[in-house]
Amino acid sequence: MITQVKLDYINRVIDECLDDEALELKGKFIGDEGVEALVQTNRVFDVENLDLSHNKLTWRGAHHLFHCHLFKNLKRLYLGDNNISDKGIKALPSADFADNLSLLDVRYNNIGPEGGLAVVTSEKFRKLQVLIFQENPVGDETLITLAKAPTFANLRKLNFYRTDITPKGIKVLAKSKVLQRVKQLNLARNYLHLESARLLANTKTLNNIETLLMFDTGIGDDGVKAIMDSAAFSKLKTLRVT
Numbered sequence: 617m618i619t620q621v622k623l624d625y626i627n628r629v630i631d632e633c634l635d636d637e638a639l640e641l642k643g644k645f646i647g648d649e650g651v652e653a654l655v656q657t658n659r660v661f662d663v664e665n666l667d668l669s670h671n672k673l674t675w676r677g678a679h680h681l682f683h684c685h686l687f688k689n690l691k692r693l694y695l696g697d698n699n700i701s702d703k704g705i706k707a708l709p710s711a712d713f714a715d716n717l718s719l720l721d722v723r724y725n726n727i728g729p730e731g732g733l734a735v736v737t738s739e740k741f742r743k744l745q746v747l748i749f750q751e752n753p754v755g756d757e758t759l760i761t762l763a764k765a766p767t768f769a770n771l772r773k774l775n776f777y778r779t780d781i782t783p784k785g786i787k788v789l790a791k792s793k794v795l796q797r798v799k800q801l802n803l804a805r806n807y808l809h810l811e812s813a814r815l816l817a818n819t820k821t822l823n824n825i826e827t828l829l830m831f832d833t834g835i836g837d838d839g840v841k842a843i844m845d846s847a848a849f850s851k852l853k854t855l856r857v858t
Contacts, residue, residue: 783812
């Protein structure tokens with residue numbers, strides 16, 4: 617049970633961090649109890665941005681957020697550096713605001729394949745333009761399912777940095793007709809070698825990439841050359857490799 621003292625505290629924090637379009641609570645360490653108190657304030661927030669990054673949230677806090685009805689105009693949700701896990705993220709598609717999101721950042725949240733698939737199999741995210749799974753071991757099946765899901769045809773920025781991706785996922789990604797609008801693609805720190813670079817270089821669909829991040833992979837000089845020489849990457853402006 618949330619005490620009146622806790623409710624008063626959260627209301628003060630909200631007043632300090634709220635402006636016309638954003639509620640910026642990053643690094644306030646409010647925890648699950650703080651999100652529960654936030655929900656119980658019964659304040660309706662006419663904000664487009666909500667930042668709850670770095671707040672020690674678990675699946676409990678995620679469920680309080682996703683099951684409330686206070687953020688119906690939300691477009692950009694930042695939940696990075698928490699621990700909401702599969703159990704937490706699986707509730708996201710049920711949120712009132714899910715079908716209105718243009719940005720979802722869930723980096724560093726201990727989300728595995730089960731949670732990743734819960735997001736990419738949902739039909740709620742048709743307006744999503746930015747999806748950041750960074751540092752969650754969601755794996756190949758999440759990427760493969762996403763690459764085939766028409767729901768995500770509006771994505772412009774896709775971040776799968778250190779997500780346990782292998783050439784199995786890259787093979788499907790390179791043939792994706794869904795992700796043709798993606799301009800920024802982050803595949804860094806995954807189990808990728810020359811084969812993956814060649815698969816991407818031969819893509820017939822990922823022709824709008826302007827930024828490609830593949831540092832800390834094993835694609836090597838030959839992989840870099842394959843990408844740089846590829847007609848598919850004629851719009852490429854930034855390539856980061858090591």
